[in-house]
Amino acid sequence: MPATFDPLNASPRATLATAVLPRRVRRLLEQLYALVSDEIAPQMERMLAEFEQQLFRQADQARNPGLQSGYLETLRLVRLRRSDLIPRYLSGLEASLSGVREAAAGMSRLATAAAPEFRELRLVDDSEVDENTVLRSLSSRHESRAGLGLMLLGQRFGVLAGMPAFDCERLPVGPQRLIRGFAQACQPLQISPESRLDLYRVFDQQVMLGYAALVESMNQLLVRENVLPSLSFVPLRTRPQAQDKPAPAAEAAARGADPAQPAADADTRPAGPRPYTAWTTAPAAADGAPDFATLQRWLAERRDLVDKLRPRTAQPDAPQPPSPLSTAELVAGLERLDEAAARGAQPLRKIADLRQAVLAQRRAAGAEAALSREDGDVFELLGLLFDEIEQRLRGDALISSLLNRLQPPLLHAALRDRSLLAADGHPALQLLNTVAEAGARWTPNEEADPQLHEPLRQAVEHVVEQRGSAQSFDSANQRLQEHLHAQARKAEVAERRFVEAARGKEKLELAKRRAQQALEQTVAGQRLPRFVQTLLNQAWTDVLTLTQLRHGEDSPAWQRQLQITGQIVAANQGAGSEALRGLDGDIEHALTLVGYHGDDARAIARQLTAGPVANEDAASRTELAMKLRQRSRLGEDNAAAAAPRAPLPPRDEREQACFERLRALPFGTWFEFVQNQQGDAVRRRLSWFSPVTDNALFVNQRGQRAAEHSLDALARMMARGQARVVEQERSRLVDRAWHAALDALRGFGGRGRDEAASAQGEPT
Numbered sequence: 096m097p098a099t100f101d102p103l104n105a106s107p108r109a110t111l112a113t114a115v116l117p118r119r120v121r122r123l124l125e126q127l128y129a130l131v132s133d134e135i136a137p138q139m140e141r142m143l144a145e146f147e148q149q150l151f152r153q154a155d156q157a158r159n160p161g162l163q164s165g166y167l168e169t170l171r172l173v174r175l176r177r178s179d180l181i182p183r184y185l186s187g188l189e190a191s192l193s194g195v196r197e198a199a200a201g202m203s204r205l206a207t208a209a210a211p212e213f214r215e216l217r218l219v220d221d222s223e224v225d226e227n228t229v230l231r232s233l234s235s236r237h238e239s240r241a242g243l244g245l246m247l248l249g250q251r252f253g254v255l256a257g258m259p260a261f262d263c264e265r266l267p268v269g270p271q272r273l274i275r276g277f278a279q280a281c282q283p284l285q286i287s288p289e290s291r292l293d294l295y296r297v298f299d300q301q302v303m304l305g306y307a308a309l310v311e312s313m314n315q316l317l318v319r320e321n322v323l324p325s326l327s328f329v330p331l332r333t334r335p336q337a338q339d340k341p342a343p344a345a346e347a348a349a350r351g352a353d354p355a356q357p358a359a360d361a362d363t364r365p366a367g368p369r370p371y372t373a374w375t376t377a378p379a380a381a382d383g384a385p386d387f388a389t390l391q392r393w394l395a396e397r398r399d400l401v402d403k404l405r406p407r408t409a410q411p412d413a414p415q416p417p418s419p420l421s422t423a424e425l426v427a428g429l430e431r432l433d434e435a436a437a438r439g440a441q442p443l444r445k446i447a448d449l450r451q452a453v454l455a456q457r458r459a460a461g462a463e464a465a466l467s468r469e470d471g472d473v474f475e476l477l478g479l480l481f482d483e484i485e486q487r488l489r490g491d492a493l494i495s496s497l498l499n500r501l502q503p504p505l506l507h508a509a510l511r512d513r514s515l516l517a518a519d520g521h522p523a524l525q526l527l528n529t530v531a532e533a534g535a536r537w538t539p540n541e542e543a544d545p546q547l548h549e550p551l552r553q554a555v556e557h558v559v560e561q562r563g564s565a566q567s568f569d570s571a572n573q574r575l576q577e578h579l580h581a582q583a584r585k586a587e588v589a590e591r592r593f594v595e596a597a598r599g600k601e602k603l604e605l606a607k608r609r610a611q612q613a614l615e616q617t618v619a620g621q622r623l624p625r626f627v628q629t630l631l632n633q634a635w636t637d638v639l640t641l642t643q644l645r646h647g648e649d650s651p652a653w654q655r656q657l658q659i660t661g662q663i664v665a666a667n668q669g670a671g672s673e674a675l676r677g678l679d680g681d682i683e684h685a686l687t688l689v690g691y692h693g694d695d696a697r698a699i700a701r702q703l704t705a706g707p708v709a710n711e712d713a714a715s716r717t718e719l720a721m722k723l724r725q726r727s728r729l730g731e732d733n734a735a736a737a738a739p740r741a742p743l744p745p746r747d748e749r750e751q752a753c754f755e756r757l758r759a760l761p762f763g764t765w766f767e768f769v770q771n772q773q774g775d776a777v778r779r780r781l782s783w784f785s786p787v788t789d790n791a792l793f794v795n796q797r798g799q800r801a802a803e804h805s806l807d808a809l810a811r812m813m814a815r816g817q818a819r820v821v822e823q824e825r826s827r828l829v830d831r832a833w834h835a836a837l838d839a840l841r842g843f844g845g846r847g848r849d850e851a852a853s854a855q856g857e858p859t
Contacts, residue, residue, distance in 0.1 A: 249262060280831045
């Protein structure tokens with residue numbers, strides 16, 4: 096293979112010494128680099144020695160001279176170039192750390208380049224696919240093993256980078272970057288793809304073996320350096336689907352945030368269908384599901400009604416009905432259609448088309464034929480099901496194509512096992528549901544998961560090749576469910592980050608309320624200069640908020656700030672400012688902690704401590720007031736989101752019932768929000784809500800924050816039918832489509848019985 100070397104005129108790799116970083120951030124990154132390099136470098140030496148021994152053993156045990164010479168050549172290349180491998184790898188690691196504050200720009204460039212133009216498309220070698228698969232597998236395994244430590248490390252790297260928390264893909268010391276960095280460092284070795292894969296596995300066994308402990312060491316280092324030292328993980332309560340009485344979300348939130356908030360009583364928990372809370376859809380319990388005989392009876396009643404409504408014409412010499420095909424003959428005809436499609440014939444798109452094509456085959460052979468009643472009912476029922484599914488899709492061409500490909504295998508399976516449609520847990524229906532939900536209307540196009548398309552295609556192709564055998568559906572569905580569970584775990588991690596952020600916002604809001612309350616109590620009944628009052632309400636309230644947030648109510652720091660607040664108020668009441676002269680530095684330092692620059696902090700401290708006889712001119716006060724108006728305050732995003740709105744009328748009886756139900760719902764409940772007059776809805780997951788602020792956080796199917804609503808607004812939306820709770824019994828798209836088809840059949844059957852009764856009662 097061709098070598099991959101850096102060009103001679105390439106820019107040198109970035110280093111921590113030359114990176115444009117704050118001094119403290121650079122020092123912390125240098126400590127992290129020293130920790131990781133000291134841990135990894137000796138292990139890489141052992142890894143190379145082990146790899147050379149492995150190559151020697153393979154050459155010694157080779158079955159022919161050609162293989163032996165290949166192993167010996169690889170051994171020669173590794174020994175020739177191994178001295179540069181470790182420095183090159185560590186250099187790449189340092190460059191990755193030095194660009195920690197450029198990660199956001201890098202990710203945006205990567206997203207921009209994710210959709211290549213036509214001229215950039217190329218065929219991918221099998222070896223390249225295998226290599227990416229191995230690297231991805233190694234990374235995902237270590238992400239799962241060190242998941243909690245990586246999440247905490249990502250939060251702390253977000254602080255170092257001055258941006259939101261890093262996920263595993265962006266983390267410079269995460270498994271993906273470490274393993275792919277090693278793959279890049281191995282390119283100049285010029286060894287074969289098979290040997291590179293062996294080297295990656297040895298790297299995993301020798302170097303990454305203690306990765307989870309290394310993550311803990313990095314977290315401990317940052318804790319010692321006061322980077323989010325109090326950060327901890329509070330797991331979300333899991334609620335198994337089989338749990339009959341889920342604990343209400345308000346109760347858990349009240350325990351964690353407001354001890355005075357009453358927990359939801361058992362009597363207020365919602366009765367009736369349970370809400371759906373899982374990430375991956377599971378089949379509902381088949382309570383009273385109709386069997387195939389019942390379905391046949393409903394179909395017969397529908398045919399009778401259609402016959403009664405159809406005009407009758409006299410046919411004295413009607414031909415004898417053709418003899419029905421046996422199920423074995425029907426399956427053989429479907430297999431011939433499959434073979435024709437494999438040879439390039441246009442695949443049939445509808446169940447009814449498959450039926451007509453099979454009968455046309457029989458007529459072409461010179462004999463009229465029909466389907467037996469049982470087989471014809473299978474065709475009709477599957478046709479009804481697929482028609483209902485199509486109405487619930489958003490028009491994704493790939494998903495529609497996969498559903499069309501899935502129809503013949505499902506026909507094969509249903510003809511062999513007529514109880515398939517009555518068995519909610521059948522692997523064939525689970526696979527059908529997974530494919531259909533990938534194109535469901537409740538998932539907007541921009542939120543669809545492109546990584547799911549290839550596993551879906553592989554699963555459908557597998558059952559098509561096996562012609563719908565029970566084992567093929569089972570194995571394809573099992574592999575697909577493994578992928579879905581992996582995606583669900585990633586969504587849970589993403590959701591957890593947003594929940595922690597929402598809890599942090601709530602703590603900030605509570606601290607702001609307590610700071611405002613303390614200031615009002617101190618100033619109560621006092622007449623202060625208007626400008627001093629403005630400074631207290633804005634700048635000094637931020638100081639009190641930060642102190643309350645960091646140290647709490649009973650801390651000496653909070654008591655000290657309350658004492659300074661009282662002295663400021665007293666000094667501006669004419670009690671003399673001499674006692675405050677020594678506090679200028681404390682006030683100025685406190686203001687710098689909430690983001691004020693040195694000059695502004697000194698000016699504010701001077702205004703607060705000068706007393707009523709301050710000789711500052713009006714121009715300086717005006718300039719300072721303008722700066723205050725232009726400056727963002729502590730937690731201003733929260734304030735902007737909760738901007739005062741026009742007061743709403745009190746909730747009516749229905750809205751109040753919805754509000755009480757909301758406060759008793761478990762976290763993780765899925766909602767559907769109606770988007771337009773056509774009734775199209777999107778699904779959102781209620782991840783968390785605050786019993787203090789009543790703000791509710793919603794995420795999408797990928798765990799990303801999608802919306803925030805107040806519980807009051809959400810209750811009004813539910814009362815108007817603009818939002819609804821997804822029930823566990825009807826959570827799957829296939830369940831909804833199937834029940835809609837059954838409701839239509841029941842309606843026909845009921846009308847048929849009414850027509851028959853009225854016909855018998857009419858006088859002749």
